[in-house]
Amino acid sequence: MDVLPGAEPFAHDGSRTGVLVCxxxxxxxxxxxPIAQRCADEGYTVRLPRLPGHGTNWKDLNRTRWTDWWSAIDAAYAELERRCDRVIAIGLSMGGTLATLAAQTHPYGIQGLVLINPAYTMRDIRLKALPALQHVVPSIASIANDIKKPGSTELAYDRTPLKALQSQRQMWAQVTRDLPQVTQPLLLMHSPDDHVxxxxxxxxxxxxxxxxDKTEILLTDSYHVATLDNDAPLIEDETVQFIQRVAERPV
Structure with missing residues (x-):
């Protein structure tokens, strides 16, 4: 299995404040x-895993399920938990779903949550047929590269695998059901103009x-992949300020 150049995971060992990035x-x-590197530059301990089935070929993703992706996130959390006094989880899109699940699963270990255009559902009418469609059609058009900034490109698949998408829907249902379990300080940054x-x-x-403790910030100059878009500097600055504030709270 060849990993696409640029799709490698990222890790940095720093202070006793850990940052889990999804x-x-x-x-x-x-x-x-960019946000993982900024956190590392600020001196934090960072883990940004590559989720199973990602960064290789979309057919590989169709052979995985949401529990595989969660296992990778939970393993990264376990590394941070061993090294750090506190952990803040950050996630984009489905990474936001996984970060939310981390906060639900580890209510005392995850002490802050940063979510960027998190996914809990989608409007696409085709999703109603997905339970049957996934057995007939392996993939549909890509959802990647929803970026406003000229010249900025997301390294992502050019197809959306349907068996994996159906599994993601099952994760959405569980995480959405358990949203009241989230009690941690929350920083939500989302784009009004998001096509995903x-x-x-x-x-x-x-x-x-x-x-x-909830803070909402609108990303008015970005589409879905806001971490690579015009609002990326704002996202990084607000995230660092949030982590600094959470890190000052008693453990």
Whole structure:
């Protein structure tokens, strides 16, 4: 299995504040590398895994399920938990779903949550037929590269594998059901002009979590892959400020 150049995972050992970074569906660590590198530059311990089935060939992704992706995130969390006093989880799109699941699964270990255009549902009418369609059609057109900034490109698959997408829907259902279990400080940054994830996702998150410390920031100059878009500097600055604030709280 050959990993695409640029799709490699990222790790950095720094302070006793850990940062768990999660990339999105059909994407790679490349979409989250700038924010992971910024956190490393700030001195934090960082883990950004490559999710199983990603960064190789879309057919590989169709052979994995959401539990495989979660296992990679949970293993990265376990590394951070051993080294650090506190861990903040960051996720883009489906990476936001996985970061949310990490907060639900480890309510005392994950002490802050940064979500960028997190995914909990999609509007696509074809999803209603997905349980049957996945057995007939292996893939549909790509959802990648929804970026406003000229010249910025996401390293991601050119097809969307349907068996993997159906599995992601099952994860959405579980994570959405358990949103009230999220109590950690939350920083939500989302794009009003997002062609992949509908605005209902952010509204659902804010309405259902139990967090009392919630900050919402609109990314008005970016599309879905905002970490590679015009608002990337804003995202990085706000994330670092959030981590600094969470790190000052008693463990």
């Amino acid at each position: 990339h999105g569906f059909t994407g790679t660590p490349q979409s989250m590398l 994830v509908p605005p209902e996702c952010s509204a659902l998150l804010l309405a259902r979590v139990s967090s009392t």
